[in-house]
Amino acid sequence: MEIPKQGRNKQDLLQAMQTAKAGDTDWLQGKTWSLQYYIDEEHHELLKEAHQLYFSENYINPFLFKSILKMEKEVVAMVADMLHGPESVVGTMTSGGTESILLAMYACREWARKHKPSIKHPEIVAPRTIHPAFDKAAHYFGFSLRKAQVLPTQEADMVAMEKLISKDTILLLASAPSFAHGVLDPIPVIGQLAEKHGLLFHVDACVGGFMLPWVEKLGRELPEWDFRVPAVTSMSGDLHKFGFGAKGASVVLYRHTGLFEHQIFVNTEYSGGIFATATLLGTRPGGSVAAAWAGLQHLGQAGYLKNAKAMLDATDQLRADLEAIPEIEIIGKPCMNILAYSTKKNQPDIYVVADFMEQKGWVVDRQQLPPSVHLTVFPYNIPVIGKYVEDLKAAIEWAKANPSASGEGNAAMYGLMARIPLRGMVKDNVRKVFLDTYGKGLGSEPPVAEQEKKSPKWMGRLNRVLAWLTRWGA
């Protein structure tokens, strides 16, 4: 495929895109239970207009766009206040939860490198339910993420976590709450562990940061989960989730400037002049900062509270309806408008139930460890909750009557993946799906010099050491 030789007509193009888009998931119908954070058309339009106003601005240089910088600083300050940050809390907006987490993990690693130089291979200890963005950080930045088993309630188990702490541990992690089950980790308890062992402590509030404050204000009791816990040294919270901003907006916060400073990158040797950024991106969209700021201002605390109440009440209703189905059990103790359910002792097979629900048009988020189905309740799901429960009851009856369906279709595949001991095999296959999608399925490698191919591994290492010594000598 090549770029068209001549430009295409605007109307035709937009029409073609509308037609193509019509085949995508129609999430506003309420059949999707994750990913799409949306309140209503009025709020959506405001986000679009605010985004549009800064559509062209390249926020790589905050000093060129003082109005965006002002909005970013205000957003950071408002979020720090919401999360009970003391005066010392600092941070930035980022493009999303993953960027916030990558930056926080990098800053913690660099801080430890400076202040705990005896640690050569930094380790992080987390409950098994922590979001994969932390595995990604470990993958990119070369540290070990050690995962502890969780309690049957899916909460972090501090005894299991403590067992994994070693002389190389720099940081503990916890979720407020976990995405998969909506379960809040016991953050005050993990905080005590961090204090006892002199460790940093990051709380991932990407999904809950903009819900739990209202959960508490609505009188639902939670253990403290944010900067009120003195051991918490950094946090991530996403504006593009329940902050109801536009996509591409999150906040990373640090209790101390001494941690934050490691996030800032400065290069004084670049031929284009001094190059410095406070976040991971180079070119930065101003629109997502503007939309997040406008969203916060427009909703105000009263707006967040009102929406949170509607979503929580609906979740209570859904939960009660699910619990009334004898075969169903809720996983753990969800603390907000996220829950996961399974069938008791997997009878009937939850993945067969999931397949039936999918045939009924529901978008089903199948989970593993344990096998379950995820539901986040958004305002647009509220009108269809009754229908969902009705279809679920039918799905259970069908699965009970058709036990052999466990060995067929998606149910068989998910069942196998949930049980398979060779996770490496699953990993290779999933990677292949991406390679087939983006990489044309062709296997090609960059060239390797002939002598490299022939020489044993130790020779390569020796050559690298020699090259380094020569450079150093020079």
Ligand SMILES: Cc1ncc(COP(=O)(O)O)c(C=O)c1O
């Ligand atoms: C708890 C938690 N942490 C981190 C992330 C990663 O956020 P993002 O998808 O914005 O990169 C998510 C996303 O769902 C999440 O729920």
